[in-house]
Each structure stands twice: as C-alpha cells, then as structure tokens.
Amino acid sequence: xxxxxxxxxxxxxxxxxxxxxxxxxxxxxxxxxxxxxxxxxxxxxxxxxxxxxxxxxxxxxxxxxxxxxxxxxxxxxxxxxxxxxxxxxxxxxxxxxxxxxxxxxxxxxxxxxxxxxxxxxxxxxxxxxxxxxxxxxxxxxxxxxxxxxxxxxxxxxxxxxxxxxxxxxxxxxxxxxxxxxxxxxxxxxxxxxxxxxxxxxxxxxxxxxxxxxxxxxxxx
Ligand code: G6P
Ligand code: MG
Numbered sequence: 001x002x003x004x005x006x007x008x009x010x011x012x013x014x015x016x017x018x019x020x021x022x023x024x025x026x027x028x029x030x031x032x033x034x035x036x037x038x039x040x041x042x043x044x045x046x047x048x049x050x051x052x053x054x055x056x057x058x059x060x061x062x063x064x065x066x067x068x069x070x071x072x073x074x075x076x077x078x079x080x081x082x083x084x085x086x087x088x089x090x091x092x093x094x095x096x097x098x099x100x101x102x103x104x105x106x107x108x109x110x111x112x113x114x115x116x117x118x119x120x121x122x123x124x125x126x127x128x129x130x131x132x133x134x135x136x137x138x139x140x141x142x143x144x145x146x147x148x149x150x151x152x153x154x155x156x157x158x159x160x161x162x163x164x165x166x167x168x169x170x171x172x173x174x175x176x177x178x179x180x181x182x183x184x185x186x187x188x189x190x191x192x193x194x195x196x197x198x199x200x201x202x203x204x205x206x207x208x209x210x211x212x213x214x215x216x217x218x219x220x
Contacts, residue, residue, distance in 0.1 A: 003164060003165070003213050004109060006109070006166050007113040007155070007166070007167045008111070009168060010123075011114065012170035013170050013204065014093060014128070015122060016091065018045070021052075024076050024079040024080035025052070025056060025076055029056060032072070034060045040059070045173065046115055046170075046171030047145070047171075048138060049073050049117065050073055053073050054069075080118070085125075088127075089126050089127040091126055092128070108213075111132055111133055111134040111154040111155075112132050112136065113137075113154040113174075114138065119135060119138065120135075134154055134158045136150045138150075148182075151167055151178055152181050166185070166186060166198075166213075166215050168207075169187060169188070170187075170191045171191055172191060175194040175196055176196070186198065186201065186212065186215060188202070189202065189203070198215050
C-alpha cells in the first residue's frame with residue numbers, strides 16, 4: 001500500500017530534549033538519594049512520565065505512596081519545563097525542516113505521535129505549533145508506547161489507514177508501538193539498533209524522502 005502519512009515522534013526525533021529530561025530526573029534522584037545515570041535515562045525514551053518515575057524508583061528501597069509519586073513527577077516536570085524555556089527553533093534537529101517541506105510538497109500528511117504531555121509547549125518553543133496536520137500526544141491517550149494507541153489516534157486524526165503510515169522513532173518502545181499499530185517504522189539514533197525497525201538510520205539528516213517512501217517495499 002502507498003505511504004500517505006508520516007508520523008513523527010517528538011523527543012529525540014524533531015528535537016533533542018533527552019539532556020533536559022536527564023537533568024530534571026537527576027535533580028529529583030539526587031534529592032531523594034536514588035541512584036540514577038545516563039544508562040537508566042536511556043530506558044526512559046518514549047516511556048510516559050509516571051512509568052519513567054517507576055523505573056527510577058525501582059532503584060530505591062523506599063516505598064513511595066501514590067500521592068508522593070504524583071508530587072515527585074510534578075517536581076520533575078517543573079524543573080523540566082524551566083529547562084524547556086531555553087528551547088528555540090535552532091534546536092530542531094538537522095534534516096527535519098527539509099523533510100517536512102518535501103513531504104508537504106508531495107501531499108504526504110504529517111503528524112506528531114508523542115507520549116509527552118509537554119508536546120504543545122515544545123512545538124510552540126521550536127516554532128512548529130501549526131505545521132502538522134494532526135497531533136496525538138500524552139494528553140490524548142490512556143496507554144503510552146509501546147502501546148499502539150498514540151499512533152492509531154494520529155492516523156484517525158489524519159483520516160488515513162494505519163498501513164498507509166510510516167513512523168519515525170528514536171526509541172524501542174516507539175518502534176514496538178508503530179509495529180503494533182500495523183505501521184512501517186523507521187528507527188533513528190539509538191532505535192537504529194531495533195531488530196523490528198523496517199529501516200534503520202543513525203541520523204535523520206541522511207534520510208531523503210524517496211528513501212523514506214520506499215520503506216513500503218522493504219518489508220511488508
Ligand atoms: C517522551 C520522552 C520520554 C518522556 C515522555 C513523557 O516520550 O521520550 O522520555 O518520559 O515523553 O514526557 P512528559 O513531557 O509528558 O513528561
Ligand atoms: Mg523519542
């Protein structure tokens with residue numbers, strides 16, 4: 001089937017917010033005396049805020065109540081949002097703007113499929129708030145990646161079938177979500193190692209549109 005839409009993950013694909021997530025979670029972990037490092041941070045890619053907190057708290061002996069967890073997540077998000085204030089259009093990752101322009105020129109629909117509840121704020125900061133045909137994010141879903149919900153919702157908003165969509169992702173959870181949705185999946189950066197990605201690229205700036213639309217013929 002012909003590819004008629006491309007769904008972009010946000011964090012790590014359109015803009016690199018990993019360092020800000022790391023710094024915010026590191027501050028919370030240090031305040032709580034919980035071990036946290038960059039390898040643990042890698043496991044938080046594509047995972048919702050509360051599930052990320054559960055991964056961090058699994059390194060603590062203390063048992064946290066639901067209300068304590070809620071407050072910790074809120075504190076982390078306050079620190080993270082303060083850091084997001086620094087984001088600007090200069091932080092859009094190389095290759096993204098050209099890709100968006102080329103897709104528009106070919107009438108291919110573009111959407112965001114992100115687990116982040118900060119999606120509207122981030123898109124606003126980088127000047128892309130009105131550029132996508134649809135946005136499905138952490139505010140509109142119950143089940144975060146690797147569940148297929150966010151990508152199926154993006155396809156529904158676009159009015160296209162899942163088989164017509166290709167997802168661009170930097171996380172294993174996101175590749176799994178795309179495959180569970182019945183979509184093609186392009187793994188970039190750390191997701192270039194994912195066994196189930198239909199196409200693997202170290203860097204999105206190496207991706208040209210003909211290559212992207214050929215993903216349909218690679219594995220179907
Ligand atoms: C993205 C990031 C995750 C993050 C999640 C929730 O998927 O890759 O690391 O935990 O969004 O982000 P939020 O902005 O809602 O805390
Ligand atoms: Mg990501």
